[in-house]
Amino acid sequence: MKPVLNVFKIGGGIIDHEPDLLEFLRRFAAIGGPKVLVHGGGKGASEMMKRLGMAPRLLQGRRITDAATLDIVTMFYAGKTNKHIVAALQRQGVNALGVSGADGNVIRARRRPVAEVDYGFVGDLDETSVDAALVGQFLELGLTPVFCPIVHDGQGQLLNTNADTVAASLAKALSHCHAVELHFCFEKKGVLADANNSQSVISKITVADYAELQAQGIIADGMLPKLDNAFEALGYGVEKVFIEHALHMAGDVKTELCLT
Template identity: 50%
Template sequence: MKIHIVKIGGHLINDRKCLHDSLEAFCKLQGYKVLIHGGGIKADFISKKMGVSPKMIQGRRITDKETLDIVVMTYAGVINKNIVAILQSYHCNALGLCGADGNCIKSYLRKMTNIDYGYVGDVNVKSVNTHLIKFLLKNNIIPVLCSITHNGIGNLLNTNADTIAAYIAISLAKEKDKDCEVELHFCFEKKGVLRDVKDSESYFKEINFHLFQKMKQNHTITNGMIPKLENAFFALKNGVSKVSIGQPNHLNDVNNKTKLCL
């Protein structure tokens, strides 16, 4: 039995037709499945409408108190519940959660170094409540997790959705259930990791860790793709069977996307 950990983001969430098509493809996956979503583009749109300018450093969001309220409202509210409603329309029984619900994902405030990220939570393997996730899966309920976590002392924190997906995959992989493998899929609007951002067909079929390091040095990849790939390789190094990056309509296709390998 496979457990598919699927993270969707980018313009997939912002475009209603793309979101429907993505979730329909997700529902067709065989085996257990968990969905994790971000929603940064929609959060940026709502922030600007409210007169709050989004701040990003190296692909990561700076979350002050005002921004935290906006992302909680956007991720845990509007986006999460819309996704659950669409999944129900495809007869996939889903439950929308943030990290505080059922103590699903407990995080800790990121330590301040040279950059103050604000109300941002980091996670580790112990952060994930695998007992709850497995209970839901075994009762045919699909967990739909947004990127809002909690610190256990009454505070919500904004956490990178790619990181959450990676740690959920790692935590479930470490459970070592017999005849069970965990696959991690990062889905967005591109066919994979692009060689040339202006050419949508120029995606890498495969990226190993050495090539990734070289791409960072040569600035072939920048911004949000760097933390995504860092999370992907971290998952591979910690027991996750397969990791890929691409479009959701290729979730069941082993070829038309970027595969990661060590």
């Protein structure tokens, strides 16, 4: 039987609110067994860009990253945000290790080709991107890896990558040796049938349901890459995927994603 491994991803709505972030990290620290944390960037990078007279650009929840934007997101994601989370986990007794994709060559990406949209310095991942053996060595040493969404191409170029994609890629790669449960944690209780009703959580979504919810416009924008990555992870052997509130991880109200 494979050992259970939990992969958690937290997004900006939690990162931007310090009390919620610290409470999430307290709860994360209390989870037994090996675990991995992936974080997004929050609003810090976008707020800095605005102060510098730059306009943040996003398309369907994905950031368009030119050279100047890459500098700022690297400073915030791989620097300030990552190290703040690592330090907070150390306070909770978790021996956390902050990691970008370039560290140890642990996540190597390819720059997204220009098609209808030029996303700039954005990395795409595939089934060979993650060095699962190295992550496994971190875990065997009793370390808890904390990944930011900055990766590299192996040729000296850093790339920005959607944090949901990083979490799903780690979950897929680690599923060969672990029974992986993937948790997308944010400031809502799950996927909502009505964006204005926080109680309208959809408890289960299949692939067929997802197509229908997209067609109805119920799932759109930033939720699209999250669910795209979630279903892909299930197809690659990840055992369970949940979308849930970051402060109610053990609660019964959440969305579970299933292939059928």
